[in-house]
Amino acid sequence: MPTRKIFISGYAKLPKGITATELYSVIAVGLLVNAHTGEILDADCTLVTSVAKNFFKNSVIGENLNNIDAIERIFTENYYGSARKAIISALRTCAEKYKQVIVEGKIEEEHE
Numbered sequence: 457m458p459t460r461k462i463f464i465s466g467y468a469k470l471p472k473g474i475t476a477t478e479l480y481s482v483i484a485v486g487l488l489v490n491a492h493t494g495e496i497l498d499a500d501c502t503l504v505t506s507v508a509k510n511f512f513k514n515s516v517i518g519e520n521l522n523n524i525d526a527i528e529r530i531f532t533e534n535y536y537g538s539a540r541k542a543i544i545s546a547l548r549t550c551a552e553k554y555k556q557v558i559v560e561g562k563i564e565e566e567h568e
Contacts, residue, residue, distance in 0.1 A: 460491040462557065464521075466549030468542040483539055485546040487516070494522040494554060501543070508537060516547070524551040 466485045488498035499516045503509050515534070519527045528544050535543065 459497075461497060462489050462491045462554075463487070464489055464550045464553050464557075466546035466553065468545035468549065470542050471538055483542045483546050485512075485543065485550060487521070487550050489521060489554060491557075494520045496521065501546075503537075503539060503543075508539075511535065512543065521551045521554040524548060527551075 464487050466487075467482045468485075470481060470483050482502075484502045486500045487496050489496055496516050496519050499513045501509060501512045503512060515530045516527060519530070521527075524547065527547055531540055531544050531547075
C-alpha cells in the first residue's frame with residue numbers, strides 16, 4: 457500500500473529582538489507526515505539562516521508526531537537559538553493537529 461502523505465503546519469509567536477521576528481513575527485513550521493504512522497517525512501520552517509533551517513529539518517525528519525516529547529527533547533537539549541520556545545510550540549501545534557485528524561477519522565484506509 458502506498459504511503460498516504462498529509463501536510464500539517466503550526467505557527468508560534470517569535471520573541472522580540474531576533475532577526476526572524478523582523479521578517480515574520482511568527483515562526484511557521486510545515487511538516488509532510490505519513491498519515492498512518494505519524495512519521496515526519498519532510499519539514500521546513502521560517503527560520504532565517506540556512507544553518508538553522510537545516511538543523512530543524514535534519515532534527516525532525518524520521519521522528520514521529522506521536523512522540524512529541526522526544527522531538528521537544530531534541531530542541532531543548534541541542535538548539536540554543538532564541539526561537540527555541542517558538543519552534544517547540546509550533547511543533548506541539550502540529551502534533552495536536554495530527555492527533556485531531558486521526559481522532560476525527562479524516563484519515564481513511566486506502567481501498568485496494
